[in-house]
Every structure is written in structure tokens, then in C-alpha cells.
């Protein structure tokens with residue numbers, strides 16, 4: 001990274017007078033090529049979106065064909081075959097009957113999920129975790145529990161913060177909170193199936209069972225945020241497929257287009273679709289159901305419907321597990337958490353982005369620890385070599 005003081009645009013999540021940028025020239029497969037010719041193997045899928053590499057020919061071809069088709073933009077109310085087909089495929093991927101609302105990002109998916117659930121239940125409070133990130137728009141930020149929430153909601157919001165699963169494994173405290181606030185006021189839980197950027201916390205099946213039981217007992221709805229975990233990132237089509245839950249709403253974005261188009265979607269259960277048959281759906285976006293987003297999604301479906309993708313994914317998950325398990329007991333390691341091709345290595349001390357860059361790696365840095373979410377389509381030998389380099393940096397660093 002280099003520091004540029006006077007850019008004519010902002011860099012996100014940074015103090016602008018000391019911001020580090022990555023001067024990039026182009027991408028090849030899963031490798032970024034910087035302006036000075038340095039090559040960085042992307043072990044984090046940029047910020048989780050690049051699940052199919054940085055230059056995927058199948059997704060790009062699908063988008064190029066759409067551009068050549070004379071249907072590159074249209075009215076939000078437009079109906080066309082690609083839109084119909086992609087909605088049906090998404091419904092099948094989620095695994096339950098339902099209906100899709102299209103969005104343009106993860107935050108917009110969360111935003112629309114919250115609005116739809118509040119409108120459809122007539123209730124306004126939302127249960128959410130402290131260790132969570134749901135997006136940077138105001139509604140999504142209200143649900144978010146990390147440092148980005150507080151400056152905007154000094155007097156609180158309609159979010160009720162539930163105890164962390166480790167402090168409430170049988171959900172007794174969560175049950176008490178529900179009684180205290182009144183289930184008649186609580187619309188839904190919103191939960192990332194595996195916490196992404198806030199530390200890859202994989203939650204016990206018994207905790208998820210407890211959440212589903214509370215939903216059933218008190219008629220509280222369940223929104224799962226699959227923005228990071230959707231589209232096979234955890235080894236299954238959706239992260240929630242690992243757990244005994246039946247969500248009412250599923251938020252998707254990022255890998256929905258492999259990151260090649262700003263796009264997202266919300267799956268909603270049939271009872272929500274039924275509600276909006278006779279009630280106005282007060283949600284909309286100019287770029288609703290954008291043909292280029294749909295075309296990118298169509299490319300993603302071409303990839304994930306190919307049995308070769310699943311062979312590659314399985315092989316990469318095996319490599320990932322084997323490499324990370326091998327250092328579990330190393331003196332520098334504090335904890336490793338992972339599911340599928342999503343993981344965090346927590347170690348003593350901190351390792352900077354630049355230390356990984358020096359050895360040719362692009363790694364998502366979470367408070368000095370490495371969050372890994374490599375492209376699912378990466379060449380296994382490339383993944384193996386990249387992880388060896390990463391492990392060397394971590395294990396050889398004097399902490």
C-alpha cells in the first residue's frame with residue numbers, strides 16, 4: 001500500500017490524511033497486478049465478494065453478452081426472461097418456496113429485509129448481535145453491533161442487543177430480554193450465519209436450535225444475513241444450511257455476482273409475499289433487477305451448476321483445513337476458526353497488510369489477524385502455496 005494525500009475521492013473507513021491505497025493495474029485469475037508490477041495472490045476474495053476469482057471468464061462473458069443484447073438497462077417494473085429465471089434459481093438455491101426482491105448491495109439487502117419484515121409483522125424492534133456487521137446504510141447500521149453503529153445512534157435505536165452466544169449458550173438471557181421488551185413488539189432476529197468481518201465466529205448448532213425455538217415460541221421472525229456466507233462460501237449453498245433453522249428472510253450480495261456487478265437480493269418466505277399482495281411494498285430502487293447484475297448472477301449459476309466447481313471446492317476446502325489444522329498448536333497461534341473456505345487465524349501480536357504484501361499476498365486484516373476467504377475456484381496448487389506463505393509469515397514472526 002502507498003499513502004496518497006490528495007485524492008479527489010474518499011477512501012472508505014479511513015482518516016483521509018493518512019490513507020493507504022493499493023495502486024492497481026489489472027487482475028489475472030486470483031492475482032492482483034499492481035502498478036509497479038508486483039503480484040498479489042488474493043487469499044481473502046477482496047472483501048469476500050470475489051468468490052470466483054478476479055477475472056472470471058464465465059461471469060464476464062455473461063455480462064458482455066447482456067451488454068451486446070440491447071437490454072443493458074430497464075425500468076424497475078420491467079419483466080423479462082432473465083429476471084424470471086434468476087429469481088427462480090435463487091429460490092431453488094435457498095431451498096424453500098418464496099419470492100425475491102432485487103437490490104444493489106449487501107447493505108441494501110439488509111435495509112430491504114428490515115423494512116419488509118417490519119411492514120409485514122407490524123412490529124418494529126429487532127434483535128441483533130454485538131459482534132456483527134450488516135452494512136453502512138442507516139437501517140443496516142442500526143442492526144450492526146460494531147464500532148460503526150454508535151456515532152449514528154447516540155440515543156439508541158430499535159435494535160435490542162442480544163448477549164453473545166458464548167455468554168448465553170442456552171439463550172436464557174435472550175429469553176429474558178424478549179420478555180422484558182415484549183414479544184408483541186419484536187419483529188425479528190437478524191443474524192449473520194457465520195460472522196464475517198467481525199471475526200469469523202462459527203456458532204454451535206445448539207445455539208441455532210435455541211434461536212429457532214424462540215422464534216417459534218414467540219412468533220419472532222428470523223432474518224439471516226448471508227451476504228458473506230452465501231453461494232457456497234461455507235461449503236453449502238447458504239450458510240444457514242448447516243443449521244436447524246428455517247429463515248423468513250435471507251439477505252444476499254457480494255458473491256451473488258462474484259463481485260463483478262453491484263447487486264444483491266432478498267429472499268422472503270411465502271407469508272411475506274402474501275402480505276404484500278394486498279399491502280403496498282414500500283421499497284424500491286432505480287436500479288431494481290438491473291440486467292447487468294442479473295447477467296453476472298447468471299454467470300455465477302453457470303459456474304455453481306457445473307459439477308467441476310464442486311470437485312474444486314471440495315479439494316480447496318480440504319487443503320484449507322489441512323493447512324490451518326497443521327498450525328493449530330503453534331506457539332504463535334491463539335485461535336483458528338473456520339467453516340468451508342472462510343476462516344480466521346488469530347495470533348499473538350499483529351501482522352500488517354504490508355507484511356503479507358511483501359511476500360506476494362493480499363490478506364484481509366481484522367485487528368492485525370488474517371481473515372481468509374479465497375476464491376472457491378482457485379487452482380488448488382496456488383491455494384496451497386499461498387497458504388504456505390501466509391503460515392510462514394505468521395509462524396516465523398517473533399510475537
Ligand SMILES: Cc1ncc(COP(=O)(O)O)c(C=O)c1O
Nearest residue numbers: 105106107133134135196227228
Ligand atoms: C455480513 C454482511 N452484511 C452486509 C454487508 C454490507 O454489504 P455491502 O458492503 O455490499 O453494502 C457486509 C459487508 O461487508 C457484510 O459483511
